[in-house]
Amino acid sequence: MITEKVxxxxxxxxxxxxxxxxxxxxxxxVTGKRMFATYLDKDNTANIFLSTKEQALFCQMDAKHIYPVPNKWGEKGATTFELNGVAIELVTEALLSAYNEILKKKK
Structure with a gap:
């Protein structure tokens, strides 16, 4: 389980x-740039903003705990990670990917 602190x-x-x-x-x-993730305490989930290609890959890795946000943002790559069940390695990789996307877009 990944806690809010972690x-x-x-x-x-x-x-x-x-x-x-x-x-x-x-x-x-990223300071002065866009958001790459959000965290919701009440259900211990994170929404991580991936490209649609990366979203598809992460969802395949753990479809039970990783899935598109069920709205227009989800169609653009916003992906929910249920932190009580997903591996920390997947979350770390997704955060790095989302962070790097923000850096690429602003160059």
Missing amino acids: FTALALSFPGTEARPHFDRTGFK
């Missing part, structure tokens, strides 16, 4: 990242 430490481990309130969630963004 997820926050993972998300903030990348250079130039910060946590900010985002509605009922905590958002994680």
Whole structure:
């Protein structure tokens, strides 16, 4: 199980990242740029913003605990990770991928 403390430490481990309130969630963004993930305490889930190709790959790896957000954001790559059941290695890899996408888009 990945706790809020562990997820926050993972998300903030990348250079130039910060946590900010985002509605009922905590958002994680590259400072001065877009968000790459959010965390929701009440159900211990994270939404990680992947490319649609990467979303498909992660969903195949653990379809029970990783799935597209059920709305328009999900169609654009926003992916829910149920942190009570997903492997920390998958979450770490997804966060790195989402973080790198933000850096690429702003260059």
